[in-house]
Amino acid sequence: MNWTIVGTFPSIPKYIVAVVPHTSWLDIFVGLLVRSISGESINFVGKKELFTPLTGWFFRSLGGAPIDRSGNKDSVELIATVFDAHQKFRIAIAPEGTRKKVYKLRTGYYYIAKRLKIPIIPVAFDYENKRVIVHPNFYPSNDVKKDLKELETIFKGVCGCFRDKSF
Numbered sequence: 561m562n563w564t565i566v567g568t569f570p571s572i573p574k575y576i577v578a579v580v581p582h583t584s585w586l587d588i589f590v591g592l593l594v595r596s597i598s599g600e601s602i603n604f605v606g607k608k609e610l611f612t613p614l615t616g617w618f619f620r621s622l623g624g625a626p627i628d629r630s631g632n633k634d635s636v637e638l639i640a641t642v643f644d645a646h647q648k649f650r651i652a653i654a655p656e657g658t659r660k661k662v663y664k665l666r667t668g669y670y671y672i673a674k675r676l677k678i679p680i681i682p683v684a685f686d687y688e689n690k691r692v693i694v695h696p697n698f699y700p701s702n703d704v705k706k707d708l709k710e711l712e713t714i715f716k717g718v719c720g721c722f723r724d725k726s727f
Contacts, residue, residue, distance in 0.1 A: 563590075563692060565594060566692070566693045567693060567694030567695060567696070568598070569598050569600045569602075569694060570681065575650050575678050575697070576650070576651055576669050576678065577602055577651065577652040577681045578653055578683065578711070579654050579683045579684075580656060581685060581718055581719070581726040582654035582656050582685075583725035584721035584725075585659070587720070588604075588622075591604070594683075595623075595652075601648070602623070602650040602652050604623060605624065606625075608626040608628045610624075611624070625642070635668050636668055636671045636675060637675075639651070640675050640676055643672070653669040653672075655668075656727060659725065660725060661725045662727060663727075665711070665712055667708060670700060673699075673700050674700040677699075679699050680697075680699075680711070681694060681698070682695040684718040685721075687719055688718075688719035693718075698711065715727050
């Protein structure tokens with residue numbers, strides 16, 4: 561497919577892969593190819609509506625887990641509990657939370673990493689240049705505002721599958 565992977569995933573037992581931009585259902589396949597090529601075990605979460613009786617088996621077989629984003633549930637604690645139950649666990653999250661155009665990233669991935677004291681691995685799907693860019697480990701500090709600004713800066717201007725929906 562003439563894509564290039566720039567950078568490498570760390571060989572540590574736990575981390576969060578923050579993938580931006582998420583503009584198309586094709587992103588899952590790019591992610592699966594990158595995971596396969598890298599040889600790393602990385603799971604993902606998706607909205608529970610994707611995990612119907614008809615499609616749930618498919619997403620689970622790929623390493624997916626449903627997340628209920630409705631109501632007043634603490635998704636950070638739900639996912640942190642999953643991490644705590646495993647010695648080795650990595651998860652890919654789309655901080656945009658949707659494939660629609662957003663101007664601000666959600667922060668759950670950041671607070672999960674902060675709560676667990678694990679790194680965030682920022683990964684950009686650059687469709688325009690056919691590159692998957694794996695950035696260095698990012699550890700949350702005590703300056704949340706500064707950290708979130710720095711993470712958003714990493715992803716600004718990267719073109720997803722649909723340029724007009726890119727972050």
